[in-house]
Amino acid sequence: MAYQRLTAAKVRTAGPGVYPDGLGLYLCVSDSGSKSWIYRFSWQGRRPEMGLGSLIDVSLADAREAALEARRQVKAGINPIDAKRASKSAGVAGKTxxxxxxxxxxxxxxxxxxxxxxxxxxxxxxxxxxxxxxxxxxxxxxxxxxxxxxxxxxxxxxxxxxxxxxxxxxxxxxxxxxxxxxxxxxxxxxxxxxLLPRHDKRANGHHAALPYKDAPGFFAQLGGVEGVAPRALEFTILTAARTGKPSEHNGRSSISTKSCG
Missing domain, CATH: 1.10.150.130 (Tyrosine recombinase, N-terminal domain)
Incomplete structure (x- = not known):
């Protein structure tokens, strides 16, 4: 069998089919146009096929080199498919x-x-x-x-x-x-x-609330405290305003749609 029948131009323009390069290397082109390499060899009375990768990842030169290495393994009495699987397993086993x-x-x-x-x-x-x-x-x-x-x-x-x-x-x-x-x-x-319980959407809980009957006394004490924070708290109490951003309340604005005319 002649060796290196394929050329870069032939590989690029080949339509659906199987094209031998020689010494067991073939270019396979599917009906959809995808191209890949296989290596066919004799092993214990059979003719197994070993995938060498897609043309996208493996060039003609790379495919020839991979096929050459596989032939060397066959000659040494090693099934290249088994060797590839063992190498892959070893690589995975080493990853934590x-x-x-x-x-x-x-x-x-x-x-x-x-x-x-x-x-x-x-x-x-x-x-x-x-x-x-x-x-x-x-x-x-x-x-x-x-x-x-x-x-x-x-x-x-x-x-x-x-x-x-x-x-x-x-x-x-x-x-x-x-x-x-x-x-x-x-x-x-x-x-x-x-397997795990669902989290309560209120898992973080609410802030502790002041008993309603104690609110007047607390508000009177607050009036005697100087600073921006006490005034802000007074505003919050008087307006019942929320302290979070709109996004923290499911993206809804506190303004009623009735105000939109």
Missing amino acids: FGDAADAFFAAKQSEYSNAKYREMTRLALTRTVAAIRPLPVDRVDTEAVLSVLRPLWLETPKTARRVREKIEAVLDYASVHKLREGDNPARWRGHLEH
């Missing part, structure tokens, strides 16, 4: 949740324009999840996630929710980078919502 968390943070930190939020995220992915950072990222399961969340869930609900979201994001990142497979054990809907 901490490795994935650090890589996720490095990839995303430029999106965090708020320095305080960026630091909170860093601490969540290091200190708060310290117990699971040494675990292989492909072995992080529901129990591992719960071991982090349970101590926080009722004590600090807001922090717990944020940490769960960060763990879920890291595991999604690991899945995209083929470091793990399967469902995300940190997913809330349809999963953790059945």
Whole structure:
């Protein structure tokens, strides 16, 4: 069989079909036009095919080099497909949740324009999840996630929710980078919502209230205190105004729509 039948021009213009380059290397073009490389070889009476990647990622020269390495393995009595799987497994086995968390943070930190939020995220992915950072990222399961969340869930609900979201994001990142497979054990809907109690939307509670009968006496004492803060509090009491921003009240303005004519 002739070697190196293909040219860069042929690879670029090839329509649907399978095109041999020689010595087991083929260019495969699907009906949709996507192009990829395969290496065919003889192994124990069979003719298995080994994928070498898409043309987008693997050039003609790279494909020839990969096929050459695979031929060397076959000649040495090694199945190149098994060797590739073993190499991939070894790479995944060496990656911990901490490795994935650090890589996720490095990839995303430029999106965090708020320095305080960026630091909170860093601490969540290091200190708060310290117990699971040494675990292989492909072995992080529901129990591992719960071991982090349970101590926080009722004590600090807001922090717990944020940490769960960060763990879920890291595991999604690991899945995209083929470091793990399967469902995300940190997913809330349809999963953790059945294992952890829902947080009361009023989990932070209301401010302590002054008994109504004590209000006149308190207001009289307030009048004798100098400063801007006492005057502001008097205004709040007299107008029943809210002290938060409109966004803190579901985005609704305190002005009645009746005033809009």
